Amino acid sequence: MASDFDVAKTLDCKGESCPMPVVKSKSAVDDLSSGEVLEMVSTDSGSISDIDGWAGGTDGVELLEQEEGDDLYVHYIRKTS
Amino acid sequence: MSTDTPSTPGNDPPSRAELAARIEELEEELASVKDAESSGGDKMSIIATKGTLDMAYPPLILASTAAAFGYDVTVFHTFWGLDILHEEHSKDLKLSSVGNPNMPVPNVLGALPGMDKVTTSMMERRISDNDTATIEELIETSLEMGVEFQACQMTIELMDYDEDAFFDDVETGVGAATAVEDMAEADIQLLI
Numbered sequence: 001m002a003s004d005f006d007v008a009k010t011l012d013c014k015g016e017s018c019p020m021p022v023v024k025s026k027s028a029v030d031d032l033s034s035g036e037v038l039e040m041v042s043t044d045s046g047s048i049s050d051i052d053g054w055a056g057g058t059d060g061v062e063l064l065e066q067e068e069g070d071d072l073y074v075h076y077i078r079k080t081s
Numbered sequence: 082m083s084t085d086t087p088s089t090p091g092n093d094p095p096s097r098a099e100l101a102a103r104i105e106e107l108e109e110e111l112a113s114v115k116d117a118e119s120s121g122g123d124k125m126s127i128i129a130t131k132g133t134l135d136m137a138y139p140p141l142i143l144a145s146t147a148a149a150f151g152y153d154v155t156v157f158h159t160f161w162g163l164d165i166l167h168e169e170h171s172k173d174l175k176l177s178s179v180g181n182p183n184m185p186v187p188n189v190l191g192a193l194p195g196m197d198k199v200t201t202s203m204m205e206r207r208i209s210d211n212d213t214a215t216i217e218e219l220i221e222t223s224l225e226m227g228v229e230f231q232a233c234q235m236t237i238e239l240m241d242y243d244e245d246a247f248f249d250d251v252e253t254g255v256g257a258a259t260a261v262e263d264m265a266e267a268d269i270q271l272l273i
Contacts, residue, residue, distance in 0.1 A: 015212045019146040023222055026149035058150050 005064060005076050008036035014043045014072075021047045022054045025077060029061055032079045037064065040075045051075045125152045126267035128260060132161030134174040134204055134216075140273045141165070141219035147269070148226035155267075156223075157260040159233035162273075163240060166232050166247045171216050176201045224250050231255045 011028045013021040021042045028038050040051070048066055055063035055077060064076040095103070125147045129140040140162075144154045164170040178184060178191035178200040186200060208215065214222070224230070231252045237244060244253045264270045 017211060017213050019142045019149070019219075020214055020222070023145045023149045023226065026226070054146075054149060060151075 005037045005039070005078075007039040007076070008032055010039045010041065012041055013047070014041060016042070017044050018046055018050060022050050025051065025054070025075070026058075029077060029079050034079055034081055036079055038075075038077045038079070040077065042073045042075070043071055045073065047073050047075065051077070123150070123152045124263070124267040125154045125269040126260070126263040126271070127154070127156045128264075128270075128272045129156055129158045129162035129165060130160050131273065132164035132170070132174060134176045134201060136273065137165045137171070137174050137216050138219070140271075141216065141223060143271065144228045145219060145223040145226055148223065148228050152269075154223075154228045155231060155263045156228060157231045157233060157255070157263065159236050163232055163236055163242060163247075165216065165220070166230055166251045167242065168246060168248055171220065171248075174201075174216060176204045220248060224248070231259065233257075233260075 025040050055061050060081040062078045062080050067074040127140045144156050147154050175197050178196040179188050
């Protein structure tokens with residue numbers, strides 16, 4: 001799965017279920033600089049809705065794109081502040 | 082009898098100066114409200130009262146998730162909810178085999194000796210098979226995210242628990258007033 005984004009960090013959340021993909025994404029984003037993009041790879045089908053909800057309700061993050069592959073859900077999140 | 086003309090507030094239209102002063106007053110008030118809003122941040126207050134394996138999950142999952150949203154989260158643990166914060170007991174939380182008609186075990190069999198152990202290990206196997214986080218992982222993660230766990234002092238004494246038996250960073254020596262204060266300031270309050 002090739003991304004169009006300049007990914008600063010990839011977070012592997014494969015095999016983890018709610019709430020870990022969201023919680024670990026938050027910690028990973030905290031470690032980025034403003035403008036950098038986090039790629040988070042999950043096997044949790046709930047992560048599509050959860051990451052969308054989290055990014056929408058949280059200051060300083062922007063959800064750029066979500067991709068669904070073979071039981072794999074990839075999320076691109078930009079730190080905005 | 083006074084000969085003064087009684088003042089009749091409300092009848093005369095306010096002067097330009099009065100209006101300007103009123104606008105300035107309101108602008109100051111609005112600024113202070115905005116300040117309070119932005120400096121306070123969002124808060125969530127959870128009261129955790131249950132200590133069964135199934136009921137230990139909701140407060141921890143919601144607390145860690147809200148922390149990821151940027152909420153300041155406080156979880157006040159009281160009665161059986163204390164066991165979630167108890168380092169030893171939290172590893173050994175049980176699922177009751179009776180009282181839940183959705184369980185695959187009929188209540189009449191669930192009441193037999195040792196059945197809680199059976200249903201608990203069944204649930205633990207499912208948790209492991211589904212890669213669901215353990216209670217310990219959720220507590221550690223929540224603490225890392227800045228969630229504040231409080232253990233109710235009255236129930237610590239009622240249950241005769243040692244204050245040192247709780248996870249590090251758990252706040253003891255707090256009571257209902259602390260919980261009410263947190264709830265009053267919180268945007269979300271939950272009793273679980």
